[in-house]
Amino acid sequence: MALESQQAEPDINTSPWSPLRIRVFRYMWLATVVSNIGSWMHEVGAGWLMAELSTSPIMVALVQTATSMPVFLLAIPAGALADIFDRRLYLITAVFWMMFIAFVLGILTLAGITNEWILVVLTFALGIGTAMMMPAMASITPELVPRHELHKAVALNAMGINISRAIGxxxxxxxxxxxxxxxxxxxxxxxxxxxxxxxxxxxxQVQKSNLPAERFISAIRTGVRFVMHAATLKAALVHSFSFFIFASALWAMLPLVARDLLQGGPRTYGILLAAIGVGAVAGALILPAIRSRFNGDQMIAGATIIYALAMLVTGHLNHFLPNIIFMAICGVSWIIMISTLSTTAQLSLPNWVRSRGLAIMTAILMGSLAFGSIIWGSVAKYTGITVALTAAAIGALIALVFSYRWRIGGVEKFDLTPSMHWNIPVTHEQITHDRGPVMVVVHYRIIPDNRDEFLALMHELSRIRRRDGAYAWDVLEDVKDPVHFIEYYMVESWLEHLRQHERVTNTDKMLQEKIKQLLVDKKQPEVTHFVGT
Known part of the structure; x- marks a missing residue:
């Protein structure tokens, strides 16, 4: 039986479970939960196996690094591939790779062949599969549910990860x-x-385009350029780095907390991870109520403070039951942070660049976990677990002070559906796709009293032009006629300019309508195109 994406009508139902009414999302969610249970079991097995093979905190932390580093290194190329090729077939290939690596590691371990470096290498290979899968898997969520369900779908995905974290x-x-x-x-x-x-x-359901697929290197460059000029998405990336580089200390040190501070074994380690998962599930259930009372910036600040304090206390406790409570508190904070940042990124990215944008966010998240694990493992080696967790907690609070000015509010109002309202350029001859550069000139005649507002809106428009492909932009004033302004921007080729026609969104259209209302005749400004000879 085939599974089709369903676009349900807007519903006043505020239940956090409502996306599960959509069959394809429900089946994908259940399948992912089962797979994540296996992945969390694998992570516990790898962490504990390394703790048995080596007493070095650096080697134990290296397992987390081997898991995270491939995502940091390969997520952006993986995101570009997921935007270029069919995401469904691409994901199937990545999952088969991960299945193969997990099977090989299992056989070698049961045969008694696995040593420290075999474990690290195969964990790194499994991380390559994770790197290839994560951007594409995250980017299909808006294809499975309608936009008004996206907040809850992202929260359910995060809840699913943490249900599996509680069970696995x-x-x-x-x-x-x-x-x-x-x-x-x-x-x-x-x-x-x-x-x-x-x-x-x-x-x-694939949105068809008459234009050829993007080339690999160009697709990476375009994705990075988009992120550099998308203010809300950049804010989410800043918060991701400033939180996870310090939050990684808890994950890297947890096997050692179980073994050394609590004098426990694999069951103790598993229960601590399960407590984080239970806390995260509880956090996901109360997330709609929290979101109704606090905005995204407040949720990020609160989650960071609570997580840092819980991590600080954990480093000074050697009692099992209190540690379980604080692990659950960390789980609540973790789910709030992940859900808020993930939803912000999803709502900031149109479909054509979604995998690349999410890949950059994933690279920053996993890179922070990878490098953070190395840093805090090294700190723990020379100063002890308690000092490492204390320093990480204090660092997270200091980072919050410096990153708080990066705001993510207002992202819910974005409508990134392609507006397709630009007219196809009229040309006197057929222009080949690779011809360039292209300069687009837009003529505006404004009402004199609207000058300041016009220029403010134009500079906001400049970010959109650069985000969608322009490498140069400016607005110029006619020295003879004070109501005449021209805007120009340049793109690499005729094909890139045609792509701009497909990338302009309904939110962009609204900004252009505001600019049009400031003009003398309130009509569409004159646009001319020039191409390199």
Missing amino acids: PACAGVIIAAAGSGAVFLINAVSFLLVVVVLWKWQR
């Missing part, structure tokens, strides 16, 4: 104690199968 580690602790880490690696390999089945049956 607890199961892994029992299985590792009974059968060893190799068994959980094999269970992880099997857990990917359901995702493959759902992706295979999903009938993805």
